[in-house]
Amino acid sequence: MAFEFDVEAHKEEIEEFKKVVRRHKKSRNGILPVLQDAQNRFGYIPEAIVDLMAYEMELFSSYIYEVATFYSQFTFIPKGKIRISVCTGTACYVKGANEIMNEFCHLLNLKPGETGSDGNYSIQGVRCIGACGLAPVVVINNDIHGNVKASEVEALLKEYPVEEVKA
Numbered sequence: 001m002a003f004e005f006d007v008e009a010h011k012e013e014i015e016e017f018k019k020v021v022r023r024h025k026k027s028r029n030g031i032l033p034v035l036q037d038a039q040n041r042f043g044y045i046p047e048a049i050v051d052l053m054a055y056e057m058e059l060f061s062s063y064i065y066e067v068a069t070f071y072s073q074f075t076f077i078p079k080g081k082i083r084i085s086v087c088t089g090t091a092c093y094v095k096g097a098n099e100i101m102n103e104f105c106h107l108l109n110l111k112p113g114e115t116g117s118d119g120n121y122s123i124q125g126v127r128c129i130g131a132c133g134l135a136p137v138v139v140i141n142n143d144i145h146g147n148v149k150a151s152e153v154e155a156l157l158k159e160y161p162v163e164e165v166k167a
């Protein structure tokens with residue numbers, strides 16, 4: 001689905017972002033810190049921001065997309081209020097990460113990498129987060145949950161009702 005980025009509502013942030021773009025535009029690898037700033041600032045990289053980068057940095061938008069899609073930390077869709085990351089690294093994979101992912105997707109009616117149209121939940125697979133001793137691992141917002149079982153996913157989701165979002 002398409003997500004609308006409200007340029008007017010982000011006017012001040014965009015002005016700050018332009019300063020970052022101008023600071024890095026001449027640097028050979030300047031595109032990465034600019035993308036990183038956009039991701040941190042807006043939570044994702046909206047199309048309007050790619051167009052702005054292209055204009056200011058004198059690059060093709062297609063090139064910016066090409067660079068951004070190479071790095072898994074950049075996303076073109078906004079994350080949900082509740083952000084679920086299922087580690088799909090080797091240790092988690094062999095201990096059932098796929099079943100956990102399937103259960104979340106089934107309960108939320110989402111596919112990996114998607115955000116619900118209501119903006120409440122998003123789910124993605126991520127590479128090893130360095131907590132293999134706790135495999136399989138799920139991160140919800142900033143909370144790490146270890147030794148998760150697919151049968152526990154429903155109860156885990158209930159800990160994150162949309163009305164009471166943990167930061």
Ligand code: FES
Pocket residue numbers: 087088089090091092093127128129130131132133135136137
């Ligand atoms: S493989 Fe999942 S935390 Fe390392």
